[in-house]
Amino acid sequence: MAPMVGAEHGLTAAEIAKARPAAEAALQGFRKSVETGEYGFPHLPFQTKLIKDILAYASSVKGTYDTVCLVGIGGSALGAWALDCALRGPHPVQGTHSAKLPRLVILDNVDPSFILGALASMNPKKTLAVVAAKSGSTAETVSAFLIVKDWLEKGAGKSAKKRIVCVTSEGKGDLKVLATGEGYRTFHLPDNVGGRFSVLSAIGLVPAALIGLDIRGLAKGAAEMTGASWKPDLDVNLALNGALHHHLMLTLRQKTIQVAFPYSNRLWGTAFWFRQLWAESLGKARNRKGELIYAGQTPVAALGSTDQHSQVQLYMEGPNDKVYTFWGVNKYADSGRIPKGKTGLAAFDYLGGQTLAKLIRAEQVATAAALTANSRPNNTLTLDRVDAAHVGAFLQLMEFQTAFMGELMDINAFDQEGVELGKKFTFGLMGRKGFEKYADDFAAYERKRASL
Numbered sequence: 001m002a003p004m005v006g007a008e009h010g011l012t013a014a015e016i017a018k019a020r021p022a023a024e025a026a027l028q029g030f031r032k033s034v035e036t037g038e039y040g041f042p043h044l045p046f047q048t049k050l051i052k053d054i055l056a057y058a059s060s061v062k063g064t065y066d067t068v069c070l071v072g073i074g075g076s077a078l079g080a081w082a083l084d085c086a087l088r089g090p091h092p093v094q095g096t097h098s099a100k101l102p103r104l105v106i107l108d109n110v111d112p113s114f115i116l117g118a119l120a121s122m123n124p125k126k127t128l129a130v131v132a133a134k135s136g137s138t139a140e141t142v143s144a145f146l147i148v149k150d151w152l153e154k155g156a157g158k159s160a161k162k163r164i165v166c167v168t169s170e171g172k173g174d175l176k177v178l179a180t181g182e183g184y185r186t187f188h189l190p191d192n193v194g195g196r197f198s199v200l201s202a203i204g205l206v207p208a209a210l211i212g213l214d215i216r217g218l219a220k221g222a223a224e225m226t227g228a229s230w231k232p233d234l235d236v237n238l239a240l241n242g243a244l245h246h247h248l249m250l251t252l253r254q255k256t257i258q259v260a261f262p263y264s265n266r267l268w269g270t271a272f273w274f275r276q277l278w279a280e281s282l283g284k285a286r287n288r289k290g291e292l293i294y295a296g297q298t299p300v301a302a303l304g305s306t307d308q309h310s311q312v313q314l315y316m317e318g319p320n321d322k323v324y325t326f327w328g329v330n331k332y333a334d335s336g337r338i339p340k341g342k343t344g345l346a347a348f349d350y351l352g353g354q355t356l357a358k359l360i361r362a363e364q365v366a367t368a369a370a371l372t373a374n375s376r377p378n379n380t381l382t383l384d385r386v387d388a389a390h391v392g393a394f395l396q397l398m399e400f401q402t403a404f405m406g407e408l409m410d411i412n413a414f415d416q417e418g419v420e421l422g423k424k425f426t427f428g429l430m431g432r433k434g435f436e437k438y439a440d441d442f443a444a445y446e447r448k449r450a451s452l
């Protein structure tokens with residue numbers, strides 16, 4: 001706010017008050033779209049039957065695998081990564097995997113060394129594959145899945161089909177056709193839930209349940225946040241309040257970059273999930289009236305305190321074009337006591353007997369204070385603890401905030417034409433039938449490039 005960072009970079013109370021009616025209109029506008037069934041993510045925490053079915057499936061296969069191999073990309077991978085990292089533990093220091101504590105391996109790229117390295121690290125007789133794609137046709141997912149399917153069939157024989165579970169749209173897409181033909185256990189996500197808003201649908205919940213995470217707790221926290229996100233009171237509705245502030249920061253103070261700055265390795269996956277949510281939802285060429293606006297706020301993920309030693313020099317002294325959102329944690333399962341002991345060295349002895357939790361908190365608030373002193377606007381969200389209920393609430397908070405931000409920007413936050421075009425060029429280049437036009441367009445681009 002202006003009293004902390006000055007009016008050139010901070011918002012004034014008068015600006016916030018003036019924008020309140022727009023925030024109320026954003027709430028009503030989004031509520032209407034949800035009521036008409038256009039957008040469905042707010043309903044996901046209340047899908048009790050789905051949650052029951054997923055848990056029943058997870059318990060029926062429990063003990064038959066030590067690794068869950070998720071084949072998916074974008075919204076079909078990042079949610080599961082966020083949940084795994086937050087609730088099973090940060091990478092690469094998760095507990096050893098076993099049939100009792102399965103790990104999650106996410107194949108979300110088609111770098112051959114990555115896919116082949118992943119296969120080499122897994123045992124087909126102890127692996128359960130989840131293939132997840134809303135469209136059922138994403139080239140990376142389909143090709144990685146064909147490799148995993150073949151690997152399972154060769155390595156696990158007849159039981160391979162039982163080692164594959166599919167998450168896709170109901171009644172459309174080639175993955176659905178394949179899954180039905182092969183008899184794979186299949187879960188669906190609703191048509192009105194976009195990929196990056198699907199973490200609390202079967203897309204995120206199936207892998208989460210299979211590695212033993214508390215998906216009921218996730219839904220409980222998300223349901224509570226959903227209730228708060230429909231309230232008009234900005235003190236209760238964190239999502240609307242956040243969207244309002246970020247919209248003003250973007251439009252009145254030209255803060256075109258938002259740094260998501262978790263001070264928790266457990267929330268590092270969530271920062272990458274958020275990066276997709278904010279970028280793909282808000283980066284749009286046109287507004288709803290069809291006017292060219294080239295809007296968006298570029299999300300950056302930085303890890304505290306690690307990136308203090310990598311990024312903060314730029315944040316402190318570089319262009320003042322960013323707003324910083326610190327994600328803090330109140331209580332850690334173990335505060336990490338630093339052993340006492342006298343070394344006689346000034347850099348060592350003051351730390352003895354204190355805790356890592358205290359130190360990381362000090363690093364966080366010190367960085368916020370330093371940025372503030374340099375007129376860099378920032379805000380802080382604190383999770384009381386990183387457990388299923390708080391993570392579920394946090395994910396739902398970010399999704400509502402994104403939806404409200406889209407309303408305030410008067411854009412469609414739920415489409416992704418830019419992503420779709422790239423997919424079509426890839427289909428053309430890889431020879432998919434029906435996409436010859438994109439192969440021709442690409443050839444024309446190559447000719448032009450070569451002629452210069």
Ligand code: PA5
Nearest residue numbers: 074075076133134135138195196
């Ligand atoms: O948010 C989105 O819709 C996209 O980022 C998709 O999640 C991504 O392209 C993957 O799509 P699919 O699930 O169809 O493979």
